[in-house]
Amino acid sequence: MEVSREARRIHASSIVIDTHVDTVVRWIDLGEDLGVETGNGYMDLPLMKRGNLTASFFACCVGFHHVAEGTAIRRALDMIDGVKEICRSYPDDVEVALGASDVRRIARAGKLAVIIAIEGGHAIDDDLRVLRQYFDLGVRYLSLTHFNTHGWADSATDVVRHDGLSPFGRDVVAEMNRMGMMVDVSHASDKVFRDVIEMTSAPVMASHSSMRALVDHPRNMSDDMLRAVADNGGIVCVTAWPEYISRNYWQRLEDVADRRAGRGAGANRRQSASGSTSAISDLMATAGGDRTGGYNVLVDAEIPFPSLDDLLAHIDHAIGVAGVDHVGIGTDHGAVRFDLVDLEDCSRLPVLTEALVRRGYCEDDIRKILGENVLRVMEDVIGC
Numbered sequence: 001m002e003v004s005r006e007a008r009r010i011h012a013s014s015i016v017i018d019t020h021v022d023t024v025v026r027w028i029d030l031g032e033d034l035g036v037e038t039g040n041g042y043m044d045l046p047l048m049k050r051g052n053l054t055a056s057f058f059a060c061c062v063g064f065h066h067v068a069e070g071t072a073i074r075r076a077l078d079m080i081d082g083v084k085e086i087c088r089s090y091p092d093d094v095e096v097a098l099g100a101s102d103v104r105r106i107a108r109a110g111k112l113a114v115i116i117a118i119e120g121g122h123a124i125d126d127d128l129r130v131l132r133q134y135f136d137l138g139v140r141y142l143s144l145t146h147f148n149t150h151g152w153a154d155s156a157t158d159v160v161r162h163d164g165l166s167p168f169g170r171d172v173v174a175e176m177n178r179m180g181m182m183v184d185v186s187h188a189s190d191k192v193f194r195d196v197i198e199m200t201s202a203p204v205m206a207s208h209s210s211m212r213a214l215v216d217h218p219r220n221m222s223d224d225m226l227r228a229v230a231d232n233g234g235i236v237c238v239t240a241w242p243e244y245i246s247r248n249y250w251q252r253l254e255d256v257a258d259r260r261a262g263r264g265a266g267a268n269r270r271q272s273a274s275g276s277t278s279a280i281s282d283l284m285a286t287a288g289g290d291r292t293g294g295y296n297v298l299v300d301a302e303i304p305f306p307s308l309d310d311l312l313a314h315i316d317h318a319i320g321v322a323g324v325d326h327v328g329i330g331t332d333h334g335a336v337r338f339d340l341v342d343l344e345d346c347s348r349l350p351v352l353t354e355a356l357v358r359r360g361y362c363e364d365d366i367r368k369i370l371g372e373n374v375l376r377v378m379e380d381v382i383g384c
Contacts, residue, residue, distance in 0.1 A: 015371035017055045018236040020208035022335035028082040035090040050347035055113035062123040064148040076123040083169035099384035100375040120146035140180035154189040156218040164191035180382045208239035208330035210314045230322040237330030246306035249332040307341035
């Protein structure tokens with residue numbers, strides 16, 4: 001897609017934020033130097049600059065196996081320090097932001113901003129003191145769950161153990177509200193979502209979710225959930241994860257996972273090796289040392305990726321239900337490469353702006369979608 005002069009102007013002068021990227025795992029586990037262009041299709045600082053990706057939430061994704069191994073906190077700390085090590089290694093290019101005002105200041109200085117997040121509430125090891133320490137280290141949102149149900153919250157893709165939040169889970173949300181840490185409801189079960197909405201004193205974020213009305217996946221959000229986020233003053237950031245934006249891709253991914261695991265088509269995914277219903281978890285478990293890269297190799301060989309139009313359909317739907325003030329972008333790019341047609345990597349983000357222009361969105365609304373809505377929620381929750 002050709003990017004017009006008007007779209008380039010809007011994009012270059014906007015704050016552009018991706019609320020969920022997993023890039024740091026490639027720095028820590030694979031030793032990739034993200035300060036130089038890797039040329040392998042994953043996210044790195046040069047690609048972020050080229051796409052005017054002003055700020056990204058670098059998710060410290062703590063795999064559930066770390067709970068059984070007793071290393072969840074250690075893994076989270078390693079990843080937090082990994083984000084900071086990237087910034088220490090390239091101080092002229094990137095800096096940690098603690099709030100919306102930091103994002104604007106860093107952008108004015110011509111640098112990239114990163115905000116630290118943790119994916120998976122099991123990373124706090126059922127201890128509010130650990131949660132507080134993460135906040136002091138710069139963590140500004142916590143995804144309450146990931147693919148697995150844990151000690152105090154149910155996942156959207158695993159068994160129900162708590163019927164939502166446990167009493168301790170409610171304490172976690174209350175403490176996040178008190179500190180000014182954003183509550184991320186992506187990956188959480190519907191009941192966890194409702195529990196959060198009922199009790200939170202601050203706007204919530206869905207950092208990387210898509211629309212259940214278009215793809216009836218448990219990880220996606222229903223229209224009622226979209227309206228609840230809007231009423232709460234929060235934000236839903238639409239993910240580019242192919243399984244969540246294309247029914248055809250999701251079904252084919254499930255078939256590949258079942259075949260590789262020796263299951264028949266339509267098998268009960270709750271009996272999968274990961275303990276969750278996620279085909280992603282299953283396939284990554286078979287992908288070798290570079291789990292995310294291996295996932296790409298085995299999936300790319302069998303399933304064509306969706307396109308930018310699929311992503312845009314979810315953005316349009318979210319705006320139609322929740323309103324343009326409550327929608328952003330959270331690609332979930334970085335560790336896994338998507339290769340969406342027309343949006344192959346973050347350097348292609350101006351194409352997204354072009355598509356929004358062509359769809360008739362006005363300049364102010366495009367700026368909101370690209371980043372201003374996220375900054376508003378950050379200001380409301382963090383207080384700066």
